[in-house]
Every structure is written in C-alpha cells, then in structure tokens.
Amino acid sequence: MLPRALGGEVWIAAALFVAGGAVWGPYSTIEATAPQLWSDPSHHGRIFGIQRALLSTATPVGAAAGAIALDHFPPGAILAASSAACTAAGALALCLPRLRPPTRPDSIRPTRRRSRTDAGGVALAAAGRGCPPPRR
Numbered sequence: 001m002l003p004r005a006l007g008g009e010v011w012i013a014a015a016l017f018v019a020g021g022a023v024w025g026p027y028s029t030i031e032a033t034a035p036q037l038w039s040d041p042s043h044h045g046r047i048f049g050i051q052r053a054l055l056s057t058a059t060p061v062g063a064a065a066g067a068i069a070l071d072h073f074p075p076g077a078i079l080a081a082s083s084a085a086c087t088a089a090g091a092l093a094l095c096l097p098r099l100r101p102p103t104r105p106d107s108i109r110p111t112r113r114r115s116r117t118d119a120g121g122v123a124l125a126a127a128g129r130g131c132p133p134p135r136r
Contacts, residue, residue, distance in 0.1 A: 035047050069078050093099050 035051070036044065039047055043066075066078060069081075073081075
C-alpha cells in the first residue's frame with residue numbers, strides 16, 4: 001500500500017499487490033503451522049488461545065484507531081504510517097532471538113504417519129498404536 005499512499009502510479013501499486021498476494025498463501029500457512037512445530041505440544045492450547053485473543057482484539061482496535069486518525073490526517077499518511085509500523089514490527093521480530101524457532105529436541109519432533117494395516121486390513125497410525133513393523 002505504501003506506493004499508492006505516496007502517490008505512485010497505479011500499475012506499480014497493482015504489481016506490488018499481485019506480489020503480495022502471491023506471498024500471502026505460503027505466509028498464512030507458515031504462520032499457522034510454525035507455532036505448532038516450534039512449541040511443546042503441551043503448550044499448544046495456551047499459545048493458540050492467546051494468539052486468537054490478540055488477533056480478535058486487534059481488528060476492532062485498529063479500525064477504531066484508523067477512524068480517529070482519519071479525522072486528523074489524510075488517508076495517504078495513515079496508510080504510510082501503517083505500512084511503516086508493520087515493516088518496523090517485522091524488522092524488530094527478526095532481531096529478537098526469542099522469536100526465532102528453537103532447536104527442537106527429538107521428543108517434540110512431529111510424528112510421521114505411516115500407514116500400516118492390522119490383520120483385518122484396518123489402517124493404523126505410527127503414533128504408537130498397532131503392531132510394530134516386522135523385524136528383518
């Protein structure tokens with residue numbers, strides 16, 4: 001939004017929106033799965049509850065702040081400030097080691113699912129259920 005906010009050409013802003021749209025699909029998947037992979041499974045409920053609470057609160061608060069700011073500033077300045085704030089938050093997050101994924105111990109690696117069947121042909125997951133694989 002920054003090129004459009006600063007009075008840039010529409011085609012440049014459109015090209016940047018296309019690039020942003022291409023990034024959004026993988027980003028949203030990574031954003032949803034990274035906390036699952038980087039945290040202890042026993043903490044998932046707390047982590048996702050806090051994440052949901054923050055995200056559901058941020059939208060109305062941001063809309064109210066934008067509406068109040070619109071009374072005092074032009075829309076281009078608000079978009080530029082919003083873009084700069086998002087960029088600064090991302091840059092700050094990259095600099096904070098606590099926000100980087102830790103090296104996971106073997107005990108919290110994701111479980112790979114292998115398909116096995118029991119005597120009746122019912123598929124069993126490899127998460128500790130069913131018969132062990134045959135020895136060779």
